[in-house]
Structures are given as C-alpha cells and as structure tokens.
Amino acid sequence: MKIALTGATGQFGSIVAEVLLKTVPAGNLVASVRQPEKAAELQARGVDVRHGDFDQPETLDAAFAGVDRLLIVSADGDNETRVRQHKAAVDAAVRAGVGYIVYTSVADAENSSLFLAPVHRATEEFIRESGIPYAFLRNNWYLENEAGSIQAVKAGAPWLTSAGEGKVGWATRRDYAEAAAVVLAGDGKDSVIYELSGTPATQAELAAVTGGVLGQEVAVQQVDDAAYASIMAGAGVPEAALPIVVAIQGAIRDGALDIKSDDLQKLLNRPLTPLSEGVSQLLG
Ligand SMILES: NC(=O)c1ccc[n+]([C@@H]2O[C@H](COP(=O)([O-])OP(=O)(O)OC[C@H]3O[C@@H](n4cnc5c(N)ncnc54)[C@H](OP(=O)(O)O)[C@@H]3O)[C@@H](O)[C@H]2O)c1
Numbered sequence: 001m002k003i004a005l006t007g008a009t010g011q012f013g014s015i016v017a018e019v020l021l022k023t024v025p026a027g028n029l030v031a032s033v034r035q036p037e038k039a040a041e042l043q044a045r046g047v048d049v050r051h052g053d054f055d056q057p058e059t060l061d062a063a064f065a066g067v068d069r070l071l072i073v074s075a076d077g078d079n080e081t082r083v084r085q086h087k088a089a090v091d092a093a094v095r096a097g098v099g100y101i102v103y104t105s106v107a108d109a110e111n112s113s114l115f116l117a118p119v120h121r122a123t124e125e126f127i128r129e130s131g132i133p134y135a136f137l138r139n140n141w142y143l144e145n146e147a148g149s150i151q152a153v154k155a156g157a158p159w160l161t162s163a164g165e166g167k168v169g170w171a172t173r174r175d176y177a178e179a180a181a182v183v184l185a186g187d188g189k190d191s192v193i194y195e196l197s198g199t200p201a202t203q204a205e206l207a208a209v210t211g212g213v214l215g216q217e218v219a220v221q222q223v224d225d226a227a228y229a230s231i232m233a234g235a236g237v238p239e240a241a242l243p244i245v246v247a248i249q250g251a252i253r254d255g256a257l258d259i260k261s262d263d264l265q266k267l268l269n270r271p272l273t274p275l276s277e278g279v280s281q282l283l284g
Contacts, residue, residue: 002066003184004030004098006052006089007073009038012104015177016071016184017042024185032063054085060092067093069100069184072123079119086123094130101127101134102183104176107169107195107259109138114251115244133191135183139176140169140197141257143278150210150282152235158219159207162228166252169197169259170206172278179267195261198272203252209275213283225250 003024007013008031020029026046031039034053043049052063054075064070070093075085093101106112106120120138127134153159179196201209204220211218223231225246232245251257265272 001068002028002030003069003071004032004050004064004067005071005073005184006032006054007071007075008042008047009033009035010073010076012173012177012180013071013073015174016181017047019178019181020185021045021047030063030067032060054088057088057092060089061095064092064096064098067096067098069102070098071102071180071184072104074104074120074123079116082119083122086119087126090123090126090130090132093132098132100189101130101132102180103127103134103136104180105136105138107138107140107197107257109136112251113254113256115247117256128191133189135188135191136193137176137180137183138193138195138259140171140195140259142173142176143170143198143275144173144282146170146206147282149207150279153207153210153218154214154283158221159203159210160221160223160228160231161203162223162225162246162249163203163252164222165202165204166255167200167202167258168206168252169200169257169261170275170278171196171198171264172273172281175264175268175273179264182267182269194263194267195259196264196267197257197259197261198264198275200258200260201275206275206279210279213276213279 005013008017030048031042032050032052033039036049036051039049050063051059053059072089075082106117109120207218207220229242229246
C-alpha cells in the first residue's frame with residue numbers, strides 16, 4: 001500500500017512522515033513536494049521523493065501515480081490561490097486513481113465564520129464531488145499559533161486579546177499530525193469527518209496555563225478589535241496581516257473554534273499532550 005504526503009517538507013507534513021516511518025516501510029511512502037531538494041533527508045531514509053507542485057498540475061500526475069492513500073496538506077497562500085491549488089490536487093488524485101484522500105481542513109468547516117473557512121469548504125466540496133472516499137481532518141487550532149503571545153508574556157507583557165470569553169480547541173501541531181498518520185496508516189475506506197480538537201479553553205485559561213509554566217502571574221488585557229489591531233501594529237505585525245489577526249480574534253469571540261469533540265484523543269488512543277507541556281516546549 002502506497003501512502004503519499006503532500007507538504008511533506010512542511011512543519012505538519014514532516015511530523016506525519018516521521019511518525020509513519022516508525023511503522024510503514026520507507027519504500028511505501030511517497031513525499032510529493034514542490035522542492036525535492038528540501039526532502040533530501042527523507043530520500044536518504046528510502047522515501048520515494050517526487051516533484052509535485054500544486055501550481056504545476058502536470059507534475060502531480062507522476063507524483064500521485066500508484067498511490068493508494070493520499071494526504072493533501074492544505075497550502076499556505078492566499079484564499080484564491082489555495083482554492084486553485086487544492087482543486088489541482090484533487091483533480092490529479094482522480095486522474096491517478098487514488099483510493100483515499102485525507103485532507104487537513106478547518107473546525108466545523110460547513111458553518112465556520114473564520115476567514116480561512118471558505119477555502120476548506122470549497123476543498124471539501126471538490127473532494128466530495130471527486131467520488132474518492134475521504135477523511136476530513138478538521139484541525140481546530142495549533143497551540144503553536146500562540147507562540148507570539150506566549151513569548152510576549154515571558155518578556156513581561158500581558159496576554160492581549162479581543163476574543164473575550166471565546167473558547168479554542170487548542171492542541172499541539174504534533175498531536176494533529178500524529179492523528180493524520182493514524183488515519184493514513186489505517187485501513188479505513190469509508191468517508192469520515194473528524195473534528196480534531198482539544199478541550200475548548202478561553203484566552204484567560206491559556207494565559208493561566210502559561211503563567212503556571214513560567215511560575216509568574218499573567219495579566220490578561222481584554223481590548224476591542226481596534227485596540228488589538230493598533231497594539232499588534234506597534235508590536236510589528238505587518239499592515240497586511242492586521243485584518244487577519246483581528247478577524248481571528250473576532251471568530252474566536254463568536255465561538256468558531258469552540259468545538260467539543262473527543263475525535264482527536266480517540267484517534268491517538270491516548271490523552272492529548274497537555275497544554276502546559278505544549279507551552280513549555282514553545283518556551284524552549
Ligand atoms: N489549524 C491551524 O491552527 C493551522 C495553523 C497553521 C496552518 N494551518 C494549515 O495547515 C497547513 C500545514 O501547516 P504547517 O504548519 O505544516 O504549515 P507549512 O509548514 O507552511 O506547510 C505548508 C505546506 O504546503 C506546501 N505547499 C505550499 N505551496 C505548495 C505548492 N504550490 N505545491 C505543493 N505544496 C505546496 C509547503 O511546501 P514547502 O515545504 O515547499 O514550503 C509546505 O510543505 C498550512 O498550510 C495551513 O493550511 C492550520
């Protein structure tokens with residue numbers, strides 16, 4: 001059985017590859033990557049490294065040839081680009097006769113108010129229309145997204161947020177990636193949707209966890225969106241990214257990431273990595 005990973009040289013995909021290599025023969029693993037030179041280490045371990053660039057759909061035919069189970073890691077560009085790229089990947093999977101698609105989606109993709117949800121809604125739809133059975137991994141929120149806030153708190157700043165009491169199902173990127181590896185290495189053939197989420201927690205709760213790890217009191221500064229944008233601009237967030245970081249706070253405030261599900265721990269067959277351990281790793 002051939003398992004292929006797109007994004008295998010990215011942060012998420014490289015963990016999936018590392019986990020799979022513990023149980024799957026390297027020769028059964030394909031890394032479909034846009035920069036094969038970045039995958040030299042995987043190649044040295046016997047992984048079949050192939051050139052697969054979502055922006056060059058013709059490369060994907062060879063990259064996905066003979067593949068039974070394919071992980072499509074969502075790409076990282078703007079929304080319009082990602083929709084085109086993901087469509088190219090799904091179309092190529094159909095041409096190559098891929099048997100099962102695993103896709104990294106977003107929490108509650110159908111209803112989510114997150115600015116990045118339309119990309120995932122569209123991609124889930126492409127996959128459904130392809131007729132290929134699938135697993136949608138609706139990853140909630142990487143704890144790593146909060147690295148900036150955690151470092152700021154360490155440096156003595158308050159935990160800044162405009163998300164109010166909105167809850168987030170944080171889990172570590174590694175936990176999400178290990179769950180992806182479980183699904184890929186398994187023999188599931190039916191279409192399934194996993195809402196992969198940690199126990200929903202507020203910003204104040206994560207700030208308290210961070211304070212516990214640091215052994216210091218952490219103040220939480222709740223502000224409105226305009227103040228959040230202006231403080232973030234002062235902290236060096238680029239102008240173009242400001243609407244995005246503010247929109248994320250707003251969506252969290254509206255409950256977009258407040259998803260209760262034990263799908264993640266069921267797939268992992270173990271408790272999730274505690275937030276305190278994740279925070280501790282982020283603090284180095
Ligand atoms: N739920 C969350 O909280 C959360 C947080 C962050 C990201 N995400 C999503 O999850 C994805 C994976 O996260 P990550 O941390 O692993 O991010 P990442 O390291 O930026 O991974 C993105 C991957 O997409 C690949 N890619 C980009 N354009 C491509 C193209 N034209 N053709 C083929 N591959 C292409 C990149 O290839 P290279 O290795 O060559 O750069 C990279 O491996 C992100 O892209 C994003 O969609 C979710």
